[in-house]
Amino acid sequence: xxxxxxxxxxxxxxxxxxxxxxxxxxxxxxxxxxxxxxxxxxxxxxxxxxxxxxxxxxxxxxxxxxxxxxxxxxxxxxxxxxxxxxxxxxxxxxxxxxxxxxxxxxxxxxxxxxxxxxxxxxxxxxxxxxxxxxxxxxxxxxxxxxxxxxxxxxxxxxxxxxxxxxxxxxxxxxxxxxxxxxxxxxxxxxxxxxxxxxxxxxxxxxxxxxxxxxxxxxxxxxxxxxxxxxxxxxxxxxxxxxxxxxxxxxxxxxxxxxxxxxxxxxxxxxxxxxxxxxxxxxxxxxxxxxxx
Amino acid sequence: xxxxxxxxxxxxxxxxxxxxxxxxxxxxxxxxxxxxxxxxxxxxxxxxxxxxxxxxxxxxxxxxxxxxxxxxxxxxxxxxxxxxxxxxxxxxxxxxxxxxxxxxxxxxxxxxxxxxxxxxxxxxxxxxxx
Ligand SMILES: Nc1nc2c(ncn2[C@@H]2O[C@H](COP(=O)(O)OP(=O)(O)OP(=O)(O)O)[C@@H](O)[C@H]2O)c(=O)[nH]1
Ligand SMILES: [Mg+2]
Numbered sequence: 001x002x003x004x005x006x007x008x009x010x011x012x013x014x015x016x017x018x019x020x021x022x023x024x025x026x027x028x029x030x031x032x033x034x035x036x037x038x039x040x041x042x043x044x045x046x047x048x049x050x051x052x053x054x055x056x057x058x059x060x061x062x063x064x065x066x067x068x069x070x071x072x073x074x075x076x077x078x079x080x081x082x083x084x085x086x087x088x089x090x091x092x093x094x095x096x097x098x099x100x101x102x103x104x105x106x107x108x109x110x111x112x113x114x115x116x117x118x119x120x121x122x123x124x125x126x127x128x129x130x131x132x133x134x135x136x137x138x139x140x141x142x143x144x145x146x147x148x149x150x151x152x153x154x155x156x157x158x159x160x161x162x163x164x165x166x167x168x169x170x171x172x173x174x175x176x177x178x179x180x181x182x183x184x185x186x187x188x189x190x191x192x193x194x195x196x197x198x199x200x201x202x203x204x205x206x207x208x209x210x211x212x213x214x215x216x217x218x219x220x221x222x223x224x225x226x227x228x229x230x231x232x233x234x235x236x237x238x239x240x241x242x243x244x245x246x247x248x249x250x251x252x253x254x255x256x257x258x259x260x261x262x263x264x265x266x267x268x269x270x271x272x273x274x275x276x277x278x279x280x281x282x283x284x285x286x287x288x289x290x291x292x
Numbered sequence: 293x294x295x296x297x298x299x300x301x302x303x304x305x306x307x308x309x310x311x312x313x314x315x316x317x318x319x320x321x322x323x324x325x326x327x328x329x330x331x332x333x334x335x336x337x338x339x340x341x342x343x344x345x346x347x348x349x350x351x352x353x354x355x356x357x358x359x360x361x362x363x364x365x366x367x368x369x370x371x372x373x374x375x376x377x378x379x380x381x382x383x384x385x386x387x388x389x390x391x392x393x394x395x396x397x398x399x400x401x402x403x404x405x406x407x408x409x410x411x412x413x414x415x416x417x418x419x420x421x422x
Contacts, residue, residue, distance in 0.1 A: 004374070007345050015295050015296060067326075072320070072322060072327070073321060073327065074318065076331075078346075079331035085337070086337055086338060091345055
């Protein structure tokens, strides 16, 4: 594998100098790992990756960390991947994600590139923002949502969101208190979905001690089978979501500036008693021309 | 949009302190650079492979252990072997004067001692882009 060439191509995509084919061929299995800050996502990525790497599978890993306001970033997920750096069949790339959605916007393009280059498994870690991690689900085949004990409120807050995106739940750090409680809360959440063709499994792990990893791998492979069997159907719905996200992203970018000005005017109007909220909204919506 | 500057900061060797490396990493981040931080106790092979995969402009090695000569030689050798000798290597740490010359002779681009202001290190790296 020519790592250098792949790495350079990724940089070109990052710098907007290159567009790659943006449709998947689904030869690879893409696994996403998401969840709140510090729950052990990177440690889990390492354990899962090591399993596949030892089996000789050609493996790509994409690690997302947040970028700071000035464009700089401290990408630290790689600290947990040290041992994987000596494998010839593993390629790891860190990305800074400044857009919402938990992953850098070019993640999808990089997945396509790696798939085209013959990678068999691709693992992608999202930033641990805790919210708005929805986007990752659209670009992966198997989406793993990682939680840990003691996140009670977090589970409440994420209820609607993560239930939609999770294919597998992991309760990591099962060595600390209240793991059973988190497990039960998740079970309730899963049961609330009613009857579905894929029942979301919940796996308990202690990533730092390699506990529960084999069971997790087993569930990942089961889901891959399910995914491949239902590809036509799932592909459609993922594509729908992905387009929805990307189109809205572009539209937002386009109207943001315009909108700020219109909002300023509306605020003045309302304050001066020349308008009210409903009126102002209608006026603004009328003013933005979506046809262009 | 200007091109991103990506650098990799690693702390090879056996001693377990990475405060210096982290200070360096944060200074670069604050100046708008993308820093890939790979942590403690890295082998030269891990560092070079990571630098290639991350397509960085610069590898910053933080060394305190006194093993700088050996580590730097090894990193440069591997870069050459893997046809990635265009990646710049700089070193931060406590390095005796007489070794600095030798390090530069074998291909280390710059050495930043404990007295170096981080500002200078950042400036130096930014100049390498041009
Ligand atoms: N007790 C315990 N600690 C763990 C376990 N797994 C990971 N950790 C620790 O949790 C901390 C965070 O682990 P990471 O793997 O970096 O977590 P992360 O979710 O990737 O973090 P971010 O990317 O910063 O959101 C580290 O100190 C790990 O050693 C576990 O099973 N049990
Ligand atoms: Mg992480």
